[in-house]
Amino acid sequence: MTGPKFANIKTINQVVGHPKYQELCARYRSFLGRSRAVRDDPEKLLDLQADIAETLLGLEAAQRKQKMRARNNNLKIEELEEAKLRALVARRLAHIVREIGDGIAWRFFYYDRAGLYQLTRKPQVGHLDEASINTEMARAEARVAGGALVLLNDLTNFVKFGDLALRTDDGFKFIEAKGGEGSAGSGHATRQLRKLREMADFLNTGSRQTHEGNERIYRLTAQPKTHLAEVANLIRAARRQGKAHARLSDCLAVDVYHVETAAAISVGKQRLLNVRDNPFSESLKAFACHSLDLFDQFTPNRAPYSVFPWPDDACFDILTGRCWIVSYLNWGKLERTLTKRRLLVGDDLDRDRVLQFRTLPFVEQKRRGLWMSVGRPNCTPLRISFVELARLA
Numbered sequence: 001m002t003g004p005k006f007a008n009i010k011t012i013n014q015v016v017g018h019p020k021y022q023e024l025c026a027r028y029r030s031f032l033g034r035s036r037a038v039r040d041d042p043e044k045l046l047d048l049q050a051d052i053a054e055t056l057l058g059l060e061a062a063q064r065k066q067k068m069r070a071r072n073n074n075l076k077i078e079e080l081e082e083a084k085l086r087a088l089v090a091r092r093l094a095h096i097v098r099e100i101g102d103g104i105a106w107r108f109f110y111y112d113r114a115g116l117y118q119l120t121r122k123p124q125v126g127h128l129d130e131a132s133i134n135t136e137m138a139r140a141e142a143r144v145a146g147g148a149l150v151l152l153n154d155l156t157n158f159v160k161f162g163d164l165a166l167r168t169d170d171g172f173k174f175i176e177a178k179g180g181e182g183s184a185g186s187g188h189a190t191r192q193l194r195k196l197r198e199m200a201d202f203l204n205t206g207s208r209q210t211h212e213g214n215e216r217i218y219r220l221t222a223q224p225k226t227h228l229a230e231v232a233n234l235i236r237a238a239r240r241q242g243k244a245h246a247r248l249s250d251c252l253a254v255d256v257y258h259v260e261t262a263a264a265i266s267v268g269k270q271r272l273l274n275v276r277d278n279p280f281s282e283s284l285k286a287f288a289c290h291s292l293d294l295f296d297q298f299t300p301n302r303a304p305y306s307v308f309p310w311p312d313d314a315c316f317d318i319l320t321g322r323c324w325i326v327s328y329l330n331w332g333k334l335e336r337t338l339t340k341r342r343l344l345v346g347d348d349l350d351r352d353r354v355l356q357f358r359t360l361p362f363v364e365q366k367r368r369g370l371w372m373s374v375g376r377p378n379c380t381p382l383r384i385s386f387v388e389l390a391r392l393a
Contacts, residue, residue, distance in 0.1 A: 016321035042144040063090035095296040101155040103306030120300040122160035139177040157298040171204035251334040255326040285332035291325040
C-alpha cells in the first residue's frame with residue numbers, strides 16, 4: 001500500500017470516522033502535550049517513551065491480527081472488509097504516534113533539519129520487538145541515571161542510526177543496545193560502531209570527509225518568514241464556521257476545514273469530499289496537497305505537525321484529521337519570481353517532466369525525485385530536492 005492521497009479521500013474518511021480510531025485518538029492526545037512539556041527532563045521523557053513504545057507494540061500487534069483475519073476466507077464479505085479497515089486504522093494510529101515520536105526527535109536534535117535528514121538515510125526498520133524494547137529501556141535507564149537525555153530511535157521515523165541517541169553537554173552520541181557478547185568483536189559490529197561514531201562526529205562538528213571531498217552542514221542565523229501564524233488563525237476560524245480560506249501570497253493559498261463543524265453546518269459532508277478550490281487552476285504548474293495525503297507514509301522532506309508552533313489542540317487535530325489543511329501552490333509563479341530576481345539557477349521542472357512525474361506511484365516518486373537550484377550568480381547554489389511537488393506547502 002502506498003497510502004491514500006488526495007484523490008481517495010473517501011478511504012481517509014472511513015478510517016478517521018471509525019469509532020475505534022476516534023476512541024484511541026482521544027487516548028493518545030496526552031502524548032503530544034507531554035512530549036512538549038518534558039523535552040529537557042531525562043526521566044520524564046524516558047517515561048513518556050516507555051508509554052509510546054507500549055502503545056506502538058499494541059498497535060502493530062493489532063494490525064497483524066486484523067491482516068490475518070482479512071485473509072480468512074470463511075468470513076463474510078462485510079467481516080473481511082471490517083478487518084481490512086481495522087488494519088488500516090491500526091496502521092494510521094501507529095503513524096500518528098510515530099509522528100509524535102518524530103517531534104521528540106526534532107526537539108532532541110534542536111530542530112536541526114539538515115542533521116535529521118542525514119539520520120533518515122538508512123533502510124526503515126521493521127516491526128518493534130518487545131524483547132528489544134526492554135533491552136533498550138534498560139540501557140536507557142542507566143544512561144538517564146548518569147544525566148543524559150536519551151531518545152529511543154525505534155519510536156521515530158527519522159532516526160535510523162543506532163538504537164539509542166544520547167544528548168549530553170559534550171554533544172550527541174549513538175549506541176547499539178542490542179547484540180550479545182559474541183557479536184561485539186565481529187567485523188559487522190565494528191563497522192556499525194564506526195558508522196555511529198562518524199555520524200555523531202558529523203552532527204557535533206558539522207563537517208566530515210567523504211570520497212567526494214569535505215562535506216559541511218551550514219546553519220543560517222536568519223529567521224525565515226512563514227505563514228504559520230496566518231494558518232493558525234485559519235484553524236481557529238474553521239472551528240467556528242467549518243471552513244476558512246486565505247490567499248497567502250501570489251504563489252500560495254490555503255483552505256482549512258474543521259470536519260465536525262463543516263459536516264454539521266452549511267459546508268456539509270458532501271462539500272468536504274470535493275475540496276479542490278484551486279485558485280491557480282489556470283496555471284500549467286499548479287499543485288494541491290492535503291494534510292492527510294501522506295496518510296500512513298513517511299517522507300523526510302516534511303516536518304512533523306507535532307513540532308509546528310501551534311497550540312496542542314491545533315496540532316493534534318491536524319495530526320488526527322479532525323482538521324484538514326488543503327494547500328495550493330502556483331509553482332509557475334514562484335519559478336518566474338525566482339528567475340526575475342536571478343535566484344533560479346536551474347531545475348528539471350519543465351512541464352512534460354512534471355506531468356510525467358505526477359503520474360508515478362509514490363514509491364517511484366521518492367526514488368526519482370525532482371530538484372531545483374537556488375542561489376546568486378557566481379556563488380555555490382543551494383540544491384533542493386522534492387519527493388513530490390504537490391507536497392511543498
